[in-house]
Amino acid sequence: MNILGINAYHGNASAAIVCDGQLVAAVEEERFNRVKYAAGFPAQAIRYCLKEAGLKLEEIDHVAVPRNPFARLGTKLFYALRMPSFARGRAKVLAKFTGVREALAAAFDTDPGRISARFHRIEHHQAHLASTFFVSPFERAALLSADGLGDFASTMWGAGSGARMEIADAIAFPHSLGLYYTAVTQYLGFLKFGDEYKVMGLAAYGQPEQLETFREIVRFDSNGRGNGFRLGLGYFVHHRTGPEMSWAEADKTPTLGKLFSSEMSRRLGRQREPEEPLEQRHRNLAASLQARLEDVYLGMLRKLAEATGLKSVCLAGGVAFNCVANGKIFDSTPFREVYVQPAAGDAGLAVGAAYYVWHQKLGKPRTFVMDHAYWGPGFTAPAIRAAIEAGGIARGGFTAAELPEEELARCAAGLIAEGKILGWFQGRAEWGPRALGNRSIVSDPRRADMKETLNRRIKHREIFRPFAPSILAEATGEWFEKSHASPFMTMAYAVRPEKRAQIPAPTHVDGTGRLQTVTHEANPRYHALISAFRDLTGVPVVLNTSFNDNEPIVCRPEEAIDCFLRTQMDALVLGDFLIERRS
Numbered sequence: 001m002n003i004l005g006i007n008a009y010h011g012n013a014s015a016a017i018v019c020d021g022q023l024v025a026a027v028e029e030e031r032f033n034r035v036k037y038a039a040g041f042p043a044q045a046i047r048y049c050l051k052e053a054g055l056k057l058e059e060i061d062h063v064a065v066p067r068n069p070f071a072r073l074g075t076k077l078f079y080a081l082r083m084p085s086f087a088r089g090r091a092k093v094l095a096k097f098t099g100v101r102e103a104l105a106a107a108f109d110t111d112p113g114r115i116s117a118r119f120h121r122i123e124h125h126q127a128h129l130a131s132t133f134f135v136s137p138f139e140r141a142a143l144l145s146a147d148g149l150g151d152f153a154s155t156m157w158g159a160g161s162g163a164r165m166e167i168a169d170a171i172a173f174p175h176s177l178g179l180y181y182t183a184v185t186q187y188l189g190f191l192k193f194g195d196e197y198k199v200m201g202l203a204a205y206g207q208p209e210q211l212e213t214f215r216e217i218v219r220f221d222s223n224g225r226g227n228g229f230r231l232g233l234g235y236f237v238h239h240r241t242g243p244e245m246s247w248a249e250a251d252k253t254p255t256l257g258k259l260f261s262s263e264m265s266r267r268l269g270r271q272r273e274p275e276e277p278l279e280q281r282h283r284n285l286a287a288s289l290q291a292r293l294e295d296v297y298l299g300m301l302r303k304l305a306e307a308t309g310l311k312s313v314c315l316a317g318g319v320a321f322n323c324v325a326n327g328k329i330f331d332s333t334p335f336r337e338v339y340v341q342p343a344a345g346d347a348g349l350a351v352g353a354a355y356y357v358w359h360q361k362l363g364k365p366r367t368f369v370m371d372h373a374y375w376g377p378g379f380t381a382p383a384i385r386a387a388i389e390a391g392g393i394a395r396g397g398f399t400a401a402e403l404p405e406e407e408l409a410r411c412a413a414g415l416i417a418e419g420k421i422l423g424w425f426q427g428r429a430e431w432g433p434r435a436l437g438n439r440s441i442v443s444d445p446r447r448a449d450m451k452e453t454l455n456r457r458i459k460h461r462e463i464f465r466p467f468a469p470s471i472l473a474e475a476t477g478e479w480f481e482k483s484h485a486s487p488f489m490t491m492a493y494a495v496r497p498e499k500r501a502q503i504p505a506p507t508h509v510d511g512t513g514r515l516q517t518v519t520h521e522a523n524p525r526y527h528a529l530i531s532a533f534r535d536l537t538g539v540p541v542v543l544n545t546s547f548n549d550n551e552p553i554v555c556r557p558e559e560a561i562d563c564f565l566r567t568q569m570d571a572l573v574l575g576d577f578l579i580e581r582r583s
């Protein structure tokens, strides 16, 4: 049985295909159309998923779409009456949404009447919860989804057992931890869609000196639910104007209108304009924002642990990308095991909706665990060779040599140890926003100046943003104060104080690292590369940043070569080929 999941007309449009309970492919549309966080209809992602599964559109039995227009109708009507323009905007998106069958037919140049699949509409947060629990290694787990807004809710929790989830409760619009974080991110002058993680990085440079005020901005409030929070709505405008989002077009990064009110400036000082320098006041505000998020998030998790009596938790939604908060779960809650799927945000809804149909609707037993992130496009050796021949490698003054696997890892590790910046392109592309060793730029973590070098030569990011370490999983406890696996870079742990001087480049100013723990089983080649680096240097860690330069992560070998030539990387490994500057 074949189930196609589609996240359309929402940020991070994506598709996934599940065949007889096994995930075969999952990918974001942005990797194809090269528009960061692309919304719209993910036609290319769907075509790729079907190709990977070897299926025609007529062979799809179910199409799962993570939006249910009938969810929370009462709340929607209440706000539709108060905010007619918002209601009109939503109606427009909804009109697109009801046309998913038509859009799917158009993508395959066929007639909608010829699509025999059954269509299912899965409520947004239930799809989030399904995206993490049904692919987790846990038979039973507590579940929490927290994000900006989806189907008029921001938060949902419950518990999963085997092939079923039970929803305990949800928090509806306008109260939202995601919108809280976005509002203060905007107030601090970071206006682009997806900028929240920048402010999370900035928070480490400040002190939460405004925590008292932030306790008014988000308050604990169970409202009879036994768990929950409320926004201090005086600090916000979205409950009056509606959050203005643009989701409909595939060729544009989504935008979000202003969320905070003048009360924010009145209490916290003037808002920062994007071009203004960052002052200590801003860093302290970021720290206060993050500290309050952690209070509320960890507080909710403690109550969830209490209510369910479970030791494992599955997380989803944009807030589940807050690796700093996630890293504190073990010390601050009774949970002993945490699972976060690599596409915890809205892209993950495609996987969640498909698995919701397979388990919750069809009652099929669990047979799949997502233990690696490599569900995107991969390329054959001839395709890579052709890209190298066509890509101007020789004209650019580079040589390409095909090497046996072991020698490739040894040579690449040697280059990294010499301080070279290496593009590393292998196998199938990562699912989710993090490069995890198949579309990565890898460099020496021992060099304190590597962060600055990477920024100057390749990444051009704000200097306060940290770079991440990839570590051999078996060495985690020796280098970090926690050893719980973080295969998808969703946890930040403190680096052991005695090790910090050895890996200064990916150690953040607060002594933490947003680590990726790498096993041989999940990624043998990347594991071999880090092992070879350890053999040379004694350090089982490399610095890993995504293979891109202010664009979606490269997907095809042609894009990797283009990025390599455009930036000033020193060497590139593309499949079995090592490409170096001609000496």
Ligand SMILES: [Fe+2]
Residues within 6 Å of the ligand: 124, 128, 147, 148, 149, 150, 317, 318, 345, 346
């Ligand atoms: Fe969401």
